[in-house]
Amino acid sequence: MIVYSINLEVIFLEKLVINGPTRLAGDVIISGAKNAAVAILPATLLINGICTIENLPNISDVQISCQILEKLGAKITWISKNSITIDTTDVCHNKAPITMTSKFRASYYLIGSLLGRCKNAEVGLPGGCNLGARPIDQHIKGFEALGATVSVSNGKIQATTNKLVGTSIYLDMVSVGATINIMLAAVLADGTTIIDNAAKEPHIVDVANFLNTMGADIRGAGTDVIKINGVKELKGNATYSVVPDQIEAGTFMLAAVASKGDIVIKNCITKHLECLTAKIIEMGANVEEDGDIIHVWCDKRPKKTNVKTLPYPGFPTDLQPQLGVTLSIADGTSIINESIWESRFQYTEELNKMGAKITAQGKTAFFEGVSNLSGAPVYATDLRAGAALIIAGIIANGKTELYNLEHIDRGYENIEEKFRNLGASITRIEE
Ligand code: UD1
Numbered sequence: 001m002i003v004y005s006i007n008l009e010v011i012f013l014e015k016l017v018i019n020g021p022t023r024l025a026g027d028v029i030i031s032g033a034k035n036a037a038v039a040i041l042p043a044t045l046l047i048n049g050i051c052t053i054e055n056l057p058n059i060s061d062v063q064i065s066c067q068i069l070e071k072l073g074a075k076i077t078w079i080s081k082n083s084i085t086i087d088t089t090d091v092c093h094n095k096a097p098i099t100m101t102s103k104f105r106a107s108y109y110l111i112g113s114l115l116g117r118c119k120n121a122e123v124g125l126p127g128g129c130n131l132g133a134r135p136i137d138q139h140i141k142g143f144e145a146l147g148a149t150v151s152v153s154n155g156k157i158q159a160t161t162n163k164l165v166g167t168s169i170y171l172d173m174v175s176v177g178a179t180i181n182i183m184l185a186a187v188l189a190d191g192t193t194i195i196d197n198a199a200k201e202p203h204i205v206d207v208a209n210f211l212n213t214m215g216a217d218i219r220g221a222g223t224d225v226i227k228i229n230g231v232k233e234l235k236g237n238a239t240y241s242v243v244p245d246q247i248e249a250g251t252f253m254l255a256a257v258a259s260k261g262d263i264v265i266k267n268c269i270t271k272h273l274e275c276l277t278a279k280i281i282e283m284g285a286n287v288e289e290d291g292d293i294i295h296v297w298c299d300k301r302p303k304k305t306n307v308k309t310l311p312y313p314g315f316p317t318d319l320q321p322q323l324g325v326t327l328s329i330a331d332g333t334s335i336i337n338e339s340i341w342e343s344r345f346q347y348t349e350e351l352n353k354m355g356a357k358i359t360a361q362g363k364t365a366f367f368e369g370v371s372n373l374s375g376a377p378v379y380a381t382d383l384r385a386g387a388a389l390i391i392a393g394i395i396a397n398g399k400t401e402l403y404n405l406e407h408i409d410r411g412y413e414n415i416e417e418k419f420r421n422l423g424a425s426i427t428r429i430e431e
Helices: 034-046 060-071 105-118 137-145 176-186 202-213 246-258 270-282 317-328 346-353 383-395 405-409 415-421
Strands: 014-020 025-029 050-054 075-080 083-087 120-124 149-153 156-160 168-170 192-196 217-219 225-229 238-241 262-266 286-290 293-297 306-308 333-337 357-361 364-368 377-379 398-403 425-430
Touching: 014 383, 014 405, 025 415, 034 050, 034 060, 034 105, 034 176, 034 202, 034 246, 060 075, 060 105, 105 120, 105 137, 105 156, 105 176, 137 149, 137 168, 137 176, 176 192, 176 202, 176 225, 202 217, 202 238, 246 262, 246 270, 246 293, 246 317, 246 383, 270 286, 270 293, 317 333, 317 346, 317 357, 317 364, 317 383, 346 357, 346 377, 346 383, 377 383, 383 398, 383 405, 383 415, 383 425, 415 425
Parallel strands: 025 262, 050 238, 168 192, 306 333, 377 398
Antiparallel strands: 014 398, 014 425, 050 083, 075 083, 120 156, 149 156, 192 225, 217 225, 262 293, 286 293, 333 364, 357 364
8 A cells, every 4th residue: 555645834935015115214234245254154164273253144145154064064153143163173074965055156165165175075056046147167167277177967066186286277257256266275275376367356355364364375365366375274263254245235325325315334345335336426326435334315316327237346246136226216217237147137027017117138228217116016036136126115105025035035134124224114924
């Protein structure tokens, strides 16, 4: 007799209910940078000892990164909700299963770290936001140049070597992921590695600073030539604080402009936001900087503008959807050209459900500014799209219900609380 068993599970669907419009006003404190944290955590695998990491954003990508490290043998102690000590002395595993790696993109940094530590890595394919094709050929080219053999099959990437030897690597395109991954693999290699045409994003500098604090010898991070002199060992035994999140700060700057609000953004590095600051001033907003504080206010409808996303110090692709919402209610027609990802305009269909008039064609979108958005049920198509749709809900007339919150929780700490403190009517509801 065959017995069939049926598992009945109750699935809770979470949504954000936002009632607008609200003119945002008040202070917000920026958390540690997601993109730096998710690279620094796997980088701890290169250490043979203990280190402390502070200012970690409390987001699901960080939680999953910690779970993977524990599975590999690291001992993690949470000192507070944003600080950990991590002891990697006993790490002995070199396999990270796809069930964990598929949850986020940055899991591919485990390849560079495990290759550096164990000379052998078996890492499930990464997941993350669906922004179009996300090849990793430049990462593989770098590992092979350092002396590894790399293969991709059955949902996993396998990289092995007897010895990694420093060399010169020229990246065919500016890639944040490849720059960091090659840097990780090169830290314990024999001799000197040079990465030419490297990406210059703030979180690359942060990962290099972290590794140098732990005993590495990396020079030139933040320029397009990075030189890594291989060292025998990283001893750790130090404390490092993650840099503030450039993209979170930019999200609140754009929320101030879109809502014709007045926001004081604390704990940010103003230099990282220069490109956005210039753009929002062009759109008619006011910006005042004071140390690690940016004050943004806007008392009129923003003006149209045109933007092309580019590697740092150009306009970040991760602020494109938040800018898109702002342009959807600007005076005139604006154009955004997305030069990094091929499918990063999915959010425009959601915004059009709210009354926006956006036409997206391939990597270009035209934003014919409307005077008001109106609330509607919408779906976060990816992480930054989710943040953009929260801003849309806040400035729209009436009720917006936003679904697919798991994308947003991957990258923003306490986002609804932060917006609530600025006056937004926003509640998380379980259905
Ligand atoms: C990119 C962004 C980063 C952002 C992240 C998530 C840039 C330069 N990078 O980083 O700011 O936080 O998306 O939105 O803006 N590529 C290849 N082969 C490779 C690696 C990359 O062809 O091996 C291409 C990609 O298809 C893409 C471009 O290079 O068109 C940049 O990719 P990369 O910087 O590696 O992506 P992320 O690290 O995810």
